[in-house]
Amino acid sequence: MRWGLLALDSDNVQSYSDRELFSIIRDGVRFTGMPGFAGTETDDQIWDVVDYLRSLR
Numbered sequence: 001m002r003w004g005l006l007a008l009d010s011d012n013v014q015s016y017s018d019r020e021l022f023s024i025i026r027d028g029v030r031f032t033g034m035p036g037f038a039g040t041e042t043d044d045q046i047w048d049v050v051d052y053l054r055s056l057r
């Protein structure tokens with residue numbers, strides 16, 4: 001996996017499972033600029049974001 005700026009519709013992102021995308025958005029990605037959203041979004045809202053990412057496929 002090459003980190004850095006990632007297009008959300010790319011295979012790099014879309015090859016993660018729903019559960020993995022959920023964890024990435026909830027917890028962030030350590031040692032990158034990717035923040036976690038657990039403090040500001042509910043789990044339901046984070047699942048909605050996962051659905052949104054899938055809609056970009």
Ligand code: HEM
Pocket residue numbers: 003004005006012013016021024025029032033034035049053
């Ligand atoms: C819609 C869902 C997402 C949102 C709202 C989001 C939001 C953000 C934000 C606000 C930043 C910080 C930008 C900055 O100010 O430096 C960021 C960076 C980053 N995100 Fe996300 N992200 C999302 C999905 C993802 C996914 C799915 C991945 C990985 C599979 C990811 C990986 C990263 C990485 C690696 C960075 C650091 C980029 C860099 O500066 O090199 N993000 N994201």
